[in-house]
Amino acid sequence: xxxxxxxxxxxxxxxxxxxxxxxxxxxxxxxxxxxxxxxxxxxxxxxxxxxxxxxxxxxxxxxxxxxxxxxxxxxxxxxxxxxxxxxxxxxxxxxxxxxxxxxxxxxxxxxxxxxxxxxxxxxxxxxxxxxxxxxxxxxxxxxxxxxxxxxxxxxxxxxxxxxxxxxxxxxxxxxxxxxxxxxxxxxxxxxxxxxxxxxxxxxxxxxxxxxxxxxxxxxxxxxxxxxxxxxxxxxxxxxxxxxxxxxxxxxxxxxxxxxxxxxxxxxxxxxxxxxxxxxxxxxxxxxxxxxxxxxxxxxxxxxxxxxxxxxxxxxxxxxxxxxxxxxxxxxxxxxxxxxxxxxxxxxxxxxxxxxxxxxxxxxxxxxxxxxxxxxxxxxxxxxxxxxxx
Amino acid sequence: xxxxxxxxxxxxxxxxxxxxxxxxxxxxxxxxxxxxxxxxxxxxxxxxxxxxxxxxxxxxxxxxxxxxxxxxxxxxxxxxxxxxxxxxxxxxxxxxxxxxxxxxxxxxxxxxxxxxxxxxxxxxxxxxxxxxxxxxxxxxxxxxxxxxxxxxxxxxxxxxxxxxxxxxxxxxxxxxxxxxxxxxxxxxxxxxxxxxxxxxxxxxxxxxxxxxxxxxxxxxxxxxxxxxxxxxxxxxxxxxxxxxxxxxxxxxxxxxxxxxx
Numbered sequence: 001x002x003x004x005x006x007x008x009x010x011x012x013x014x015x016x017x018x019x020x021x022x023x024x025x026x027x028x029x030x031x032x033x034x035x036x037x038x039x040x041x042x043x044x045x046x047x048x049x050x051x052x053x054x055x056x057x058x059x060x061x062x063x064x065x066x067x068x069x070x071x072x073x074x075x076x077x078x079x080x081x082x083x084x085x086x087x088x089x090x091x092x093x094x095x096x097x098x099x100x101x102x103x104x105x106x107x108x109x110x111x112x113x114x115x116x117x118x119x120x121x122x123x124x125x126x127x128x129x130x131x132x133x134x135x136x137x138x139x140x141x142x143x144x145x146x147x148x149x150x151x152x153x154x155x156x157x158x159x160x161x162x163x164x165x166x167x168x169x170x171x172x173x174x175x176x177x178x179x180x181x182x183x184x185x186x187x188x189x190x191x192x193x194x195x196x197x198x199x200x201x202x203x204x205x206x207x208x209x210x211x212x213x214x215x216x217x218x219x220x221x222x223x224x225x226x227x228x229x230x231x232x233x234x235x236x237x238x239x240x241x242x243x244x245x246x247x248x249x250x251x252x253x254x255x256x257x258x259x260x261x262x263x264x265x266x267x268x269x270x271x272x273x274x275x276x277x278x279x280x281x282x283x284x285x286x287x288x289x290x291x292x293x294x295x296x297x298x299x300x301x302x303x304x305x306x307x308x309x310x311x312x313x314x315x316x317x318x319x320x321x322x323x324x325x326x327x328x329x330x331x332x333x334x335x336x337x338x339x340x341x342x343x344x345x346x347x348x349x350x351x352x353x354x355x356x357x358x359x360x361x362x363x364x365x366x367x368x369x370x371x372x373x374x375x376x377x378x379x380x381x382x383x384x385x386x387x388x389x
Numbered sequence: 390x391x392x393x394x395x396x397x398x399x400x401x402x403x404x405x406x407x408x409x410x411x412x413x414x415x416x417x418x419x420x421x422x423x424x425x426x427x428x429x430x431x432x433x434x435x436x437x438x439x440x441x442x443x444x445x446x447x448x449x450x451x452x453x454x455x456x457x458x459x460x461x462x463x464x465x466x467x468x469x470x471x472x473x474x475x476x477x478x479x480x481x482x483x484x485x486x487x488x489x490x491x492x493x494x495x496x497x498x499x500x501x502x503x504x505x506x507x508x509x510x511x512x513x514x515x516x517x518x519x520x521x522x523x524x525x526x527x528x529x530x531x532x533x534x535x536x537x538x539x540x541x542x543x544x545x546x547x548x549x550x551x552x553x554x555x556x557x558x559x560x561x562x563x564x565x566x567x568x569x570x571x572x573x574x575x576x577x578x579x580x581x582x583x584x585x586x587x588x589x590x591x592x593x594x595x596x597x598x599x600x601x602x603x604x605x606x607x608x609x610x611x612x613x614x615x616x617x618x619x620x621x622x623x624x625x626x627x628x629x630x631x632x633x634x635x636x637x638x639x640x641x642x643x644x645x646x647x648x649x650x
Contacts, residue, residue, distance in 0.1 A: 002543045141452055142442060154445050159567035260443050260490045262516070272465045273494030274442040 038195035051346035065358030073184035091146035092284035093125025095169030100134035170213025174262030185219025214291030216357035236280030237307030329358035391558035409619035413463030431642035448570030476508025511535030553590030570620030573599025
């Protein structure tokens with residue numbers, strides 16, 4: 001409790017201090033390339049023959065995703081609190097890489113917890129975290145994915161709270177994390193709203209974002225909450241909602257309200273309250289819970305939640321790469337897939353924004369498998385033979 | 390009520406021993422044998438953990454036991470059956486221990502009603518700050534069950550008073566920061582912490598987290614009223630089996646070895 005109070009007070013002090021936000025803006029522009037552009041997707045727009053498609057380019061952040069926005073903000077808070085060590089959970093590895101990068105820049109000691117399943121499917125991010133000086137701890141408990149990494153990070157934090165800050169990567173967990181993560185990610189929507197008014201001359205009809213824990217979705221949605229814009233969250237439909245093998249908390253009726261990992265929200269859990277296995281091709285969406293702020297926005301009807309299946313997501317990634325030269329992360333490709341199902345039905349005078357929360361080159365192994373790419377497999381085989389020789 | 394039962398026992402000996410089992414680990418049959426054996430070995434109170442998939446306050450030993458119990462088919466309803474049968478056969482106070490999602494999903498009122506019917510005295514829910522749970526506290530009190538609340542070493546005295554006013558039965562003092570099963574250095578001075586706890590409440594104090602041997606238990610004598618041994622007995626069980634575990638418990642209670650063993 002004392003640690004939470006210390007963090008709450010550091011966060012509240014920072015929000016009241018105008019020099020803090022100025023310092024934050026300096027950091028994200030000089031180090032992470034903000035503002036990120038809003039790109040008009042001309043070919044995709046023509047392809048679907050409906051609303052004009054704009055893409056918010058969070059993939060162009062340093063480390064390749066929106067995760068940098070939150071991590072750099074929390075890094076500044078860590079400096080203010082005078083702590084020397086940071087820990088984080090990671091699913092896809094994007095938040096882990098962003099945290100390890102921030103720790104390297106600020107000179108913090110860094111430990112990243114990552115489910116063993118995710119270590120397997122996102123090996124390249126593990127490699128880079130280690131090069132950046134972080135210790136990566138594979139978590140072998142439970143489903144060995146994101147939720148288990150979060151449990152283990154909390155266990156570390158309660159043990160080492162005097163010296164350590166837990167850089168939670170998504171808008172979940174106990175107060176003040178959901179509010180704090182939204183606060184730093186809100187810069188995405190602030191920029192996007194100005195950019196779409198400038199480029200399209202109007203507010204978007206809809207904004208699409210993928211939803212794992214909910215950080216990129218809340219980041220872009222936040223600026224449009226009071227506008228007539230419809231907000232659409234795309235969750236992981238996995239093998240299909242009807243199979244039960246998915247991670248759709250708000251788009252399916254499979255989740256129910258629970259209290260775990262320090263917060264209350266919709267969880268994919270059984271009747272007893274035991275968390276279920278989730279499934280998604282995208283490690284960053286493969287999680288049992290969802291931001292309590294998004295759960296409220298679902299209940300108030302302000303955000304519509306849909307699910308895109310693994311197959312739809314891989315197809316959307318392929319189409320986006322071919323038509324626009326953009327390679328979204330598998331997570332972000334959920335937002336593209338959902339938009340592609342809908343934009344053809346909107347008039348050409350409307351505009352929509354898709355949040356490309358991250359870049360997809362990290363997913364080369366998963367995507368190559370999804371495409372069953374024979375030449376890639378032969379390359380891996382020959383590479384492996386090279387090591388054995 | 391639990392507090393009176395503890396006080397009555399404290400008139401006979403200066404320090405009570407509370408042990409911990411995970412219901413259904415490694416199997417229902419084996420956890421039953423363990424619980425019965427512990428009572429015969431002279432333990433004074435016992436925590437019966439209802440397994441949960443996300444036991445955030447537990448270290449590797451109890452975490453793994455939670456998972457294996459669930460894989461072996463433990464359900465909340467089977468845990469209630471287990472507690473009811475055990476309470477009918479043993480004379481010591483039993484407490485449920487679990488994480489808040491379990492009573493929350495069960496319905497806190499029904500949880501309290503069924504816990505009372507099962508014959509336990511109360512429950513320990515480590516992930517629940519008392520101010521977040523007025524319904525739970527009220528439901529427990531309505532059934533004359535004790536909601537056991539926790540102190541941590543860095544809990545300020547003022548907050549201890551707030552917590553103590555809402556709990557009953559006993560107060561569970563966590564000996565150090567962290568999760569169950571890690572080593573606690575009992576040479577460090579816990580007297581400041583336990584002194585604050587004594588000033589904050591007149592309830593009996595239990596001290597747990599990291600007690601591994603007789604000398605740890607002896608250290609607690611005179612400082613708290615109940616010593617809690619949890620992970621260590623499961624670790625002995627995993628490594629050396631039931632008989633060695635009960636020998637270990639007897640080494641803590643000072644009970645004579647059971648005849649025939």
